[in-house]
Amino acid sequence: MSDRIKGLIDKLETEHTLKKEEWVELFDGYTDETREYAAKKARGVSLENFGNKIYIRGIVEFSNVCKNDCLYCGIRASNKNAQRYRLTDEEILSCCDEGYEYGFRTFVLQSGEDYNEYPAKRIADIVARIKQNHPDCAVTLSLGEMEYDDLKLMREAGADRYLLRHETATKSLYEKLHPEKMSFEHRMTCLKWLKELGYQTGAGMMIGAPYQTSEDLADDMLFLHDFKPEMIGTGPFLPHKDTPFKDMQKGSYELTLFVLSLCRLMLPRVLLPATTALGTIRPNGREQGVLAGANVIMPNLSPTAVRKKYMLYDGKICTEDSSSECRNCLSARMKRIGYEIEVSRGDYK
Ligand code: 5AD
Numbered sequence: 111m112s113d114r115i116k117g118l119i120d121k122l123e124t125e126h127t128l129k130k131e132e133w134v135e136l137f138d139g140y141t142d143e144t145r146e147y148a149a150k151k152a153r154g155v156s157l158e159n160f161g162n163k164i165y166i167r168g169i170v171e172f173s174n175v176c177k178n179d180c181l182y183c184g185i186r187a188s189n190k191n192a193q194r195y196r197l198t199d200e201e202i203l204s205c206c207d208e209g210y211e212y213g214f215r216t217f218v219l220q221s222g223e224d225y226n227e228y229p230a231k232r233i234a235d236i237v238a239r240i241k242q243n244h245p246d247c248a249v250t251l252s253l254g255e256m257e258y259d260d261l262k263l264m265r266e267a268g269a270d271r272y273l274l275r276h277e278t279a280t281k282s283l284y285e286k287l288h289p290e291k292m293s294f295e296h297r298m299t300c301l302k303w304l305k306e307l308g309y310q311t312g313a314g315m316m317i318g319a320p321y322q323t324s325e326d327l328a329d330d331m332l333f334l335h336d337f338k339p340e341m342i343g344t345g346p347f348l349p350h351k352d353t354p355f356k357d358m359q360k361g362s363y364e365l366t367l368f369v370l371s372l373c374r375l376m377l378p379r380v381l382l383p384a385t386t387a388l389g390t391i392r393p394n395g396r397e398q399g400v401l402a403g404a405n406v407i408m409p410n411l412s413p414t415a416v417r418k419k420y421m422l423y424d425g426k427i428c429t430e431d432s433s434s435e436c437r438n439c440l441s442a443r444m445k446r447i448g449y450e451i452e453v454s455r456g457d458y459k
């Protein structure tokens with residue numbers, strides 16, 4: 111059994127792809143031993159491609175207002191308990207200035223789907239100002255689904271990257287996780303546009319989302335293999351108390367680490383963060399993520415005063431800390447496992 115699983119991991123390492131049945135076999139049959147086998151190989155691939163350097167991205171969560179109602183998400187429109195906030199352009203810019211001092215050379219502007227207040231033109235202006243202040247930096251957007259012309263405008267203003275998790279490659283599962291008015295096809299179309307427009311594009315899924323099966327995860331891997339995103343964001347599903355999924359089981363920490371390793375073996379140069387959700391499910395989850403093949407960490411640059419309000423799931427870490435505390439904490443955490451934070455844009459190569 112374990113030889114069979116190790117054989118599939120070896121095959122993935124050399125061929126960078128597997129058949130659907132083989133992915134399912136991996137997800138159904140892995141053990142601690144085979145997961146560690148994959149982690150060791152994945153870590154080796156990361157070391158070959160990136161050395162012991164970890165890229166950092168500073169996330170500015172500039173608005174938690176969202177018109178969508180994803181069933182899993184704590185900032186969904188129907189959550190009347192969420193205290194909504196919006197940062198001004200000046201506040202966003204000053205988060206980036208502060209981040210620059212701490213060695214960040216990528217800024218991620220993230221929000222709920224809040225286009226009425228932040229139409230593409232406003233974002234484009236903010237992006238242009240960030241690039242003007244810090245020409246050596248990359249700007250990543252993570253604003254949800256948008257139309258082609260809007261994505262184009264922001265790209266032309268200098269945005270380099272865009273994160274839009276596909277959430278699941280299975281349409282029927284997508285429909286269980288999202289309200290009827292959200293469309294699986296539109297999300298996939300957006301991802302295609304992002305690539306066409308020359309954004310370094312990030313896709314990804316939650317691990318252990320409600321109703322997710324090994325088959326669904328296998329389809330996610332096949333999708334990622336075909337789409338070849340420059341980045342993959344993936345972390346465990348964690349319930350939020352004010353959502354319809356409040357009583358659902360959280361995702362598996364071990365499976366998340368295993369998926370990270372498999373992503374690294376499938377797409378050796380992909381930018382792969384050890385996510386905040388992974389650090390939330392286990393105190394040293396992000397370190398273990400790095401040791402399983404991740405090469406990016408994305409700490410928060412939002413003002414401490416609003417951090418608690420950007421609660422996608424319960425228990426989110428770093429909501430009491432300041433940007434400089436997170437930065438120092440991460441350096442220390444990486445050093446402890448033999449890694450170093452790199453001060454550079456950390457583009458996809
Ligand atoms: N648990 C884990 N991840 C979540 N996200 C949203 N809600 C949750 C949750 N409850 C993820 C989604 C989204 C990203 C910004 O955060 O995958 O794309």
Ligand code: FES
Binds near residue numbers: 178180185187222
């Ligand atoms: Fe905002 Fe999910 S509730 S994107």
